[in-house]
C-alpha cells in the first residue's frame with residue numbers, strides 16, 4: 001500500500017482503525033516530498049520536526065482511546081500567505097522573507113484543533129498576485145503533469161503539492177481564482193467558499209473584499225471535510241458571516257430533486273480553447289444523462305469582470321500593502337538612509353517584485369484625487385451589475401457550470417512578459433469573487449498532451465453544500481480525479 | 489482693523505473607552521512603551537479590525553448632543569498617508585459617510601449668544617507616538633504604539649468664528665459638553681484633546697474667503713488662542729504690504745510662539761480615501777438613536793437656567809456649579825436630601841467645597857465629604873455656629889467622620905443654656921467693668937468686645953444670638 005497516494009479521508013479512516021500510525025503517514029509523505037520536491041518545488045518551507053511531533057501526539061491520543069478531531073492525522077500544506085505562529089510566513093516576497101507571525105490564522109487554529117498535521121508552507125505568486133506562480137520571489141513551482149508548465153497561480157504551490165502526493169490536502173486563498181485556476185491546471189478539486197464563510201483573520205490581505213480562504217484536495221469528499229472544519233463565524237473578522245454551517249459531509253452523495261444547471265453563453269465564447277470547451281461540454285452531457293436539466297443563460301455584464309476586478313483588487317492591494325515599510329518588521333535596506341522617505345523608497349523598491357509594484361501603482365492611480373469616481377466608484381457600480389446578473393440567473397437555476405479557465409496550463413515564461421494576457425487566464429474565475437459566491441473547480445478531462453482540464457461549478461451565496469453535491473455527482477460518474485502524473 | 493477674521497476648528501478628542509477602537513488592547517495612559525499592543529494595533533500582516541461598540545456609541549452620543557443629523561447609513565474609509573507612527577500607513581476614518589453632519593453648538597460671548605455650525609462629527613483611530621532619543625546626534629527615532637488605535641472623535645466646525653473670544657468660548661463649550669456626556673476625559677496634558685485651526689483674513693464686507701492657513705499640532709486651548717493672535721498679525725502684515733497669504737499648512741511651535749510652514753498646497757497629501765473593506769457598513773436604526781439620546785444628560789446651558797429659575801441660585805453661582813457636571817450633580821444631590829435653602833448649599837459648595845477641591849487638587853467625585861455629609865453639617869450648623877461649622881468641615885475632610893460625631897467627640901456643641909451663659913456673662917462683666925460702663929454710655933461697639941470675650945471664654949461655643957440678648961438685658965438692667 002502506498003500511503004501518500006491515498007485520499008485524506010482514507011488516511012484518516014486507516015488511522016482511526018489503527019491500521020497505520022500518524023508517524024508512518026508523515027514519514028512516508030516526507031519520503032515522497034524528498035523525491036518529488038526537487039522537480040516540483042511546491043514548498044517554501046517544510047516542518048518535518050513539527051509534523052512528527054504532532055503525529056506522535058495524535059498516535060498517543062488514538063492509542064489511549066481519546067477522541068480525535070475531524071482531520072486527525074491528516075498532513076495539510078498551507079499557502080504561505082496564511083499566518084502560522086512560529087513558522088515563517090513570507091507571501092513569497094523578499095519583503096517578508098524572515099517574517100515569523102506571533103499568531104495563528106483562524107483557519108490554522110481550526111485545523112490544529114481538529115488534529116491536522118501541518119507539514120509546510122507552499123509557494124505562491126508574491127502576495128498572491130499572479131496566475132502562474134512565476135511571481136514568487138524565491139522560485140517557480142512546476143506543474144507535476146509536465147514540469148515545463150506552470151502549475152497556475154497564485155496557489156500553484158498548494159495545488160502542485162497535492163497533485164504530486166506531497167500533501168493530502170492544502171489550504172489556499174482565492175482572490176480572483178487563485179484556488180480554482182491552479183486546481184484546474186493541476187487536476188485537483190479546488191473550492192472557494194462564499195465570501196464571509198471562512199474567516200480571513202490571519203490571511204495576509206491582497207484585496208480584502210475579494211479574498212477568501214478555501215481548500216485544494218484530491219477529491220470532493222476531502223473538500224467537504226476541510227471546509228467543514230474551517231467554515232464558520234469568527235468574531236475577529238467583521239466580514240465573517242454569522243450563519244450556521246450545514247453538514248457538508250453526510251449528504252454529499254445525494255443531489256435532491258431536479259437539478260437545473262445554468263450554462264452561461266459568455267463563458268463559452270471567443271478565446272476558449274477547443275479541448276477545454278469539448279471537455280466541459282462532455283461533462284455537461286454526463287449531468288444531463290443523470291437527469292439534470294441544462295439551462296442556457298446570459299450573464300451580460302461578465303465581459304466587464306476582468307476590468308472591474310483589476311480596479312478594485314489593485315485599489316485595495318495598494319492600501320493593504322502600504323504597511324510594508326520596514327518600520328516594525330520585514331525587509332530593511334542595507335543601504336544608508338538619509339531620511340524616512342528615503343527609507344520607505346529603498347525598503348519598497350528592494351522588497352517588492354515587479355508585479356506587486358505594478359499593482360500598487362495601478363491601485364494608487366485609480367484612488368488618486370480626481371480619479372476615484374471614474375475608476376473605483378464606477379467599478380463598484382459595475383460590480384453591482386454583475387451581482388445582479390448572477391441573482392437573476394440563480395432565480396432560474398441551482399448552479400452554474402463553466403470552464404474554470406479558458407485554456408489548460410501554459411508554459412513557464414509563455415505569458416510573463418504580457419500581463420494583460422496573463423490577467424485573462426482568470427476571466428472565468430473572477431466573477432465569483434466579485435459577486436462573493438462559492439465556486440469549485442473539479443477535473444473534467446485531459447488535453448491530448450496530458451494536461452488536466454478543470455470545470456467550475458458556481459452556486460448561490462452560502463450554498464457550498466449544493467455545489468459540493470453537484471461536484472460529487474460528477475466525480476462518482478468519472479475517474480479523472482484518480483489519474484496521477486508520472487513524475488519520476 | 490480693516491480685515492475680518494474667519495476661523496474654523498477641528499477638534500480631536502480621544503474617547504474614554506476601556507479598549508482600543510479595533511482590538512482589545514487597554515487604553516490606559518502613561519504605561520511603558522509598546523506594552524499595550526497586539527498584532528491588530530501593530531498592523532501585522534493578516535490582522536483585521538473589529539469595531540468597539542462603546543466607541544461607536546460614544547460618537548453617536550456626541551453627534552446627537554452636538555445637534556447633528558445622524559447618517560442612517562455610515563461606514564468607514566481608509567485615509568492613506570505614510571508616517572512611522574501609523575502602523576498600516578492608512579488611518580481608518582470616515583470620509584464619505586460621517587456619523588453626524590450639520591450640527592451646531594451655541595456659545596455666549598460677552599453676553600451675546602452665537603451659534604457655531606458643526607460641519608461633521610466622525611470616528612477614527614489614533615496614531616502612535618514618535619519618541620526622539622535625548623542623546624544628541626542619534627540617527628534614529630523610536631515609536632510607541634500604546635496610543636495607536638485609541639478611538640478618536642473628530643469634530644469639524646464651519647468657518648464660523650470671527651475672533652479669539654469666540655474660539656475660546658467654543659472650545660470651552662465643546663470641552664464642557666464632551667465631559668458632561670462622559671465620552672472623553674478631555675485631558676489636554678495627556679493629549680486627549682487637540683486642535684487644528686484654519687484661519688483666513690478678508691476685507692470687511694467681502695463675501696469671498698481669503699487664502700486659508702491650516703495650523704496643526706495645537707495641544708492646548710492656550711496654544712490655539714496664541715496661534716490665532718499670531719496668525720492674525722502675520723497675515724494682516726502680509727496683506728497690508730500687498731502680499732499674498734499662501735494657502736498652506738503650518739505647524740505651531742509652542743516654545744518659540746511662532747507658526748512655521750509645514751507644506752504648501754502643492755505638497756499636500758492625496759489621502760486616496762476609499763471605503764474600508766474590512767469593516768461592514770453600519771445602519772443606524774431610529775431605535776438606537778432614541779436609546780442613545782435617552783442617555784444624554786441635561787446640558788450645562790439648560791441646567792444653569794434651571795438652577796436660576798427653579799432653585800433661585802444666582803446666575804453667577806449657577807454658572808460655577810454647572811461648569812463641572814459632577815459638581816452640579818453634587819449640588820443637586822444635596823438639594824434633594826436637604827431641607828435647607830439651595831442658596832445656602834450653593835454657598836457652601838462654591839466657597840468651601842470648591843476651595844478644598846482646589847487646594848487638594850482633587851475632583852468632586854473623589855471628595856471625602858459626600859452630599860449626605862455636607863447636608864448633615866449644614867443641618868446642625870444653627871446649633872454650632874458658623875465658625876465651629878468651618879472647623880467641623882475641615883475635621884470631616886481629615887477624618888472622613890460625620891459632622892455630628894465630630895461635634896460630640898470634640899464637645900463642640902453650642903452653649904445655649906441661659907443660666908449657664910448668665911454665669912459666664914456676670915464673670916465677664918466683672919472682669920471688664922470699663923466696657924460695661926462704655927456700653928451704658930451708648931458706645932455700642934463695647935457690646936461686641938464683651939461678646940468676643942465671652943466667646944473666648946467658651947471657646948466659641950456660646951450661641952451668639954442668645955448671648956447678645958442676655959448681654960443686652962443685663963447691661964440695660966444694670967444701667968437703670
Ligand SMILES: [Zn+2]
Pocket residue numbers: 508511512513524525526527528529530637
Ligand atoms: Zn491591540
